[in-house]
Amino acid sequence: MDLLEMLARYAASGACPMHMPGHKRRALGGGLPWQMDITEIDGFDNLHDAHGVLKESMDRAARLYGSDRAFFLVNGSTCGILAGICAAARPGDTVLLPRGCHQAVYHGLELRGLVPVYLPVPVDEAFGVCGSVRPQTVAAALAAHPEARLLILTSPTYEGVISDLGSIVALAHGAGVPVLVDEAHGAHLGLSPCFPGGAVKAGADIVIQSLHKTLPSLTQTALAHWNRGLTDDGELARQLSVFETSSPSYLLMGSMDRCVRLMEQRGAELLADYAAALESFDRLTAGLRHLRLLCRGRDWKSAHPEIFNFDPGKLVISTRGTGLTGPGLMKLLRREAGIELEMALGEYALAMTSLCDTPQTLGRLAEALRTVDERLPPRSEKSCPAAPPLPPVRLRMDEARGLPGMLLQAEKAVGRVSGELVWAYPPGVPLLAPGEEVTAPLLAALREMTGHGVALHAERGNPPKTLWVVKNSGT
Numbered sequence: 001m002d003l004l005e006m007l008a009r010y011a012a013s014g015a016c017p018m019h020m021p022g023h024k025r026r027a028l029g030g031g032l033p034w035q036m037d038i039t040e041i042d043g044f045d046n047l048h049d050a051h052g053v054l055k056e057s058m059d060r061a062a063r064l065y066g067s068d069r070a071f072f073l074v075n076g077s078t079c080g081i082l083a084g085i086c087a088a089a090r091p092g093d094t095v096l097l098p099r100g101c102h103q104a105v106y107h108g109l110e111l112r113g114l115v116p117v118y119l120p121v122p123v124d125e126a127f128g129v130c131g132s133v134r135p136q137t138v139a140a141a142l143a144a145h146p147e148a149r150l151l152i153l154t155s156p157t158y159e160g161v162i163s164d165l166g167s168i169v170a171l172a173h174g175a176g177v178p179v180l181v182d183e184a185h186g187a188h189l190g191l192s193p194c195f196p197g198g199a200v201k202a203g204a205d206i207v208i209q210s211l212h213k214t215l216p217s218l219t220q221t222a223l224a225h226w227n228r229g230l231t232d233d234g235e236l237a238r239q240l241s242v243f244e245t246s247s248p249s250y251l252l253m254g255s256m257d258r259c260v261r262l263m264e265q266r267g268a269e270l271l272a273d274y275a276a277a278l279e280s281f282d283r284l285t286a287g288l289r290h291l292r293l294l295c296r297g298r299d300w301k302s303a304h305p306e307i308f309n310f311d312p313g314k315l316v317i318s319t320r321g322t323g324l325t326g327p328g329l330m331k332l333l334r335r336e337a338g339i340e341l342e343m344a345l346g347e348y349a350l351a352m353t354s355l356c357d358t359p360q361t362l363g364r365l366a367e368a369l370r371t372v373d374e375r376l377p378p379r380s381e382k383s384c385p386a387a388p389p390l391p392p393v394r395l396r397m398d399e400a401r402g403l404p405g406m407l408l409q410a411e412k413a414v415g416r417v418s419g420e421l422v423w424a425y426p427p428g429v430p431l432l433a434p435g436e437e438v439t440a441p442l443l444a445a446l447r448e449m450t451g452h453g454v455a456l457h458a459e460r461g462n463p464p465k466t467l468w469v470v471k472n473s474g475t
């Protein structure tokens with residue numbers, strides 16, 4: 001019996017709940033599964049001290065992926081990344097990472113007071129997305145920073161770009177440095193020859209995967225994997241109890257339990273069907289004249305030397321040179337075909353697929369793309385500005401966050417220390433982190449990027465007009 005079946009049986013048992021949750025499993029209106037929403041009662045184990053049904057379920061997840069230990073996460077990959085970073089590094093440690101990591105990684109660095117050393121990552125010129133982290137870049141960084149205590153990577157990226165994890169992990173381990181991989185977008189990897197790879201199989205020490213992003217599981221569900229060697233699973237478990245609720249939802253855990261069982265029992269078959277559906281999508285879109293799909297159809301992977309490998313489940317649709325922006329394409333597909341994409345930025349849009357897609361759903365998208373493509377005017381090339389050089393670091397991230405800040409017109413912020421993160425999409429790389437100096441070239445680049453339709457994001461400011469800086473940090 002799986003966890004959701006246990007919950008259904010318990011709901012029908014007539015037991016009188018003199019415990020949380022406050023809704024007492026009574027229907028307070030339709031649409032929510034109140035009856036199966038329980039707390040840690042007898043027979044249902046305890047996520048933070050698991051010995052029963054939850055432990056069995058997490059052990060099953062570890063066996064499925066081949067890790068030495070797996071943890072259920074009910075607060076997304078976010079809590080796993082925070083816990084993983086805090087478990088693997090001590091305050092003040094030096095950490096190697098590519099600049100394009102998710103915010104959760106930056107928050108982890110800040111919370112632990114870590115010193116980041118950014119690995120340069122090539123940008124794929126044709127599509128404007130970040131490429132793979134090169135093993136030789138990691139080797140050089142390890143040699144230049146023998147004090148490094150952790151390497152953090154994101155693979156696949158949001159856009160599906162995969163790095164050569166096998167080679168990179170071997171290099172890091174050779175230097176005694178553990179590797180944490182944000183594999184939030186890769187829970188479907190390594191379970192079948194159709195979607196090979198995966199960070200667990202590559203030997204990474206801590207791997208965080210969002211089940212909810214690419215597999216059939218409820219939003220917020222994720223896994224943290226631990227592999228024996230350079231980090232301590234007890235410390236990872238302790239850090240998870242810091243960052244994760246002490247009242248985890250049984251519905252979320254039931255969803256993870258079912259997802260893992262499904263992949264164990266039918267994963268190979270479902271992933272083979274999924275791969276076949278993607279291949280038929282490729283055939284249907286092979287004739288697109290203006291829109292281009294990254295690493296598929298007439299866009300050969302070999303044309304992207306900066307990309308080591310690519311997740312075929314991600315459909316990156318470039319509108320470059322068509323007179324249509326990524327957000328414009330997203331709007332057209334919504335309005336004319338009833339198709340909602342995952343995101344759109346600058347000159348591309350991203351469709352996320354999963355094994356729950358079918359030849360019909362992918363065929364519908366292919367048909368809509370063909371219809372848009374036929375109407376597009378001839379191509380005219382224009383390219384996005386390159387990201388500016390990294391700004392000088394004046395304070396550690398946690399130090400800058402700890403100081404009072406203020407909002408300034410951007411030109412008045414030059415020479416001051418940033419109190420916030422500023423991102424550019426595409427390619428999703430932070431241009432400014434807390435503690436870094438706002439420079440004139442950076443500001444000029446921010447303005448040029450906005451002019452090219454690149455969306456800038458900040459936590460408190462509104463770049464390129466305003467920025468949040470540390471008070472009294474002028475030069």
Ligand SMILES: Cc1ncc(COP(=O)(O)O)c(C=O)c1O
Pocket residue numbers: 075076077078079102104154157158182184185210220222
């Ligand atoms: C690369 C990456 N890492 C981590 C996360 C955080 O994952 P979650 O939403 O499961 O907390 C995201 C979310 O979009 C992401 O794109």
